[in-house]
Amino acid sequence: MSQEIQGRKFIPREDILPFFKPDVGEDEIAAVSDVLRSGWLTFGPKVGEFGAACADYLGVPCALPVASCTAGLFLTLKAMNVGEGDEVILPAMTFIATLTAVIHCGATPILADLDPENLGLDPAAFEKAITPRTKVVIPVHMAGHPCRIEEIVAIAKRHKIKVMEDAAHSFGAAVGGKRIGGFGDATVFSFYATKCITTGDGGLITTSDQAMADQLNLLSFHGMDGNAWQRYGDKGRWYYEVVAIGYKFHLGDPAAAMGMVQLSRADGFMARRAQVARRFNKAFASLPGLILPKEAAWATHAWHLYVLRLDAEVIKDGRDGLIADLGANNIGSSVHFIPLHHHPAFAAEGAAFAGQLPETEKYYDSAVSLPLFPSMSDQDIEDVITVVIQSVKSRII
Numbered sequence: 325m326s327q328e329i330q331g332r333k334f335i336p337r338e339d340i341l342p343f344f345k346p347d348v349g350e351d352e353i354a355a356v357s358d359v360l361r362s363g364w365l366t367f368g369p370k371v372g373e374f375g376a377a378c379a380d381y382l383g384v385p386c387a388l389p390v391a392s393c394t395a396g397l398f399l400t401l402k403a404m405n406v407g408e409g410d411e412v413i414l415p416a417m418t419f420i421a422t423l424t425a426v427i428h429c430g431a432t433p434i435l436a437d438l439d440p441e442n443l444g445l446d447p448a449a450f451e452k453a454i455t456p457r458t459k460v461v462i463p464v465h466m467a468g469h470p471c472r473i474e475e476i477v478a479i480a481k482r483h484k485i486k487v488m489e490d491a492a493h494s495f496g497a498a499v500g501g502k503r504i505g506g507f508g509d510a511t512v513f514s515f516y517a518t519k520c521i522t523t524g525d526g527g528l529i530t531t532s533d534q535a536m537a538d539q540l541n542l543l544s545f546h547g548m549d550g551n552a553w554q555r556y557g558d559k560g561r562w563y564y565e566v567v568a569i570g571y572k573f574h575l576g577d578p579a580a581a582m583g584m585v586q587l588s589r590a591d592g593f594m595a596r597r598a599q600v601a602r603r604f605n606k607a608f609a610s611l612p613g614l615i616l617p618k619e620a621a622w623a624t625h626a627w628h629l630y631v632l633r634l635d636a637e638v639i640k641d642g643r644d645g646l647i648a649d650l651g652a653n654n655i656g657s658s659v660h661f662i663p664l665h666h667h668p669a670f671a672a673e674g675a676a677f678a679g680q681l682p683e684t685e686k687y688y689d690s691a692v693s694l695p696l697f698p699s700m701s702d703q704d705i706e707d708v709i710t711v712v713i714q715s716v717k718s719r720i721i
């Protein structure tokens with residue numbers, strides 16, 4: 325049945341087009357089944373195999389699979405000895421996990437503005453926020469597009485600040501042909517269900533620093549020293565030593581087996597997402613009041629998200645109107661993200677940043693993420709395009 329939305333007729337899809345649908349097939353099911361049949365359900369050989377394969381794909385020497393990106397961010401800050409009295413600079417435009425990792429370490433988060441060209445941390449805003457207490461900066465590669473990581477690393481080096489990249493959105497993204505994962509002191513990826521590749525829940529920490537990799541390894545498994553695990557020594561198989569106060573943040577073999585299959589499909593997933601994004605960009609190019617996502621000449625976009633920005637001074641009701649029209653046509657959408665300082669749990673500390681982050685606020689007021697996932701059909705893509713064009717055209721002021 326068609327319905328009237330702001331003066332235009334839409335024919336809602338019969339089925340719901342979700343904002344994201346993971347692409348998990350028979351190969352993933354077979355790989356996980358093999359692990360389940362093997363009886364080795366937790367941290368085992370598949371995790372090491374998956375870590376090595378990821379390191380190879382990303383072109384980095386060390387890659388440690390972990391339980392989630394959230395766990396990896398916290399663990400990495402711990403390995404960098406971040407604690408009370410330290411300041412950590414991060415963009416206000418990120419998921420809450422980037423912030424909570426800092427707070428759980430007892431450090432003070434300092435929010436900085438975004439670069440409207442790529443939605444990541446603005447290098448100039450980062451430099452302005454540096455104080456003698458700054459220990460780490462967390463650049464976020466937002467939506468799958470790299471931030472200006474080389475500039476950020478250069479500034480950080482000058483000020484002796486460590487760089488931990490949040491690349492939750494950017495598995496496969498690159499700068500100058502070099503994949504994200506090897507620019508900062510450490511990089512953390514997410515394999516959550518909606519990400520570029522998935523293990524259900526899961527994450528990955530990469531680093532080129534072997535000492536940091538050893539520390540991360542130790543902390544991710546109760547601080548148990550592998551060398552002190554004298555399984556075959558005098559003390560017998562039961563003996564181990566805990567040499568650091570650690571955590572239980574490792575991945576398990578069933579997830580790692582799924583990750584191996586997803587990794588083999590990563591380039592295909594990315595190519596299809598890029599194709600969908602190009603179709604959207606071409607279809608929306610002549611509409612007024614929109615800012616379309618662009619891939620910078622120096623970057624390879626992983627296209628985790630397709631973020632459309634609507635100018636509410638040109639299009640009545642801006643992105644809220646589009647979200648309503650998409651919803652009325654059974655098409656999902658989302659907003660990435662609510663700025664960190666808007667969240668009630670962080671309101672007291674976040675108040676200091678109110679009015680200080682103009683690009684973040686401007687972006688937040690205008691942004692909507694459209695459905696983008698590899699298994700979208702051509703009809704799905706056309707449905708999204710139709711609704712966006714009709715919705716925008718019907719509301720031009």
Ligand SMILES: Cc1ncc(COP(=O)(O)O)c(C=O)c1O
Nearest residue numbers: 392393394419421492514515516
């Ligand atoms: C920017 C960013 N960082 C971190 C995370 C946390 O990832 P995970 O769910 O793997 O812990 C997310 C998840 O959405 C994210 O978007």
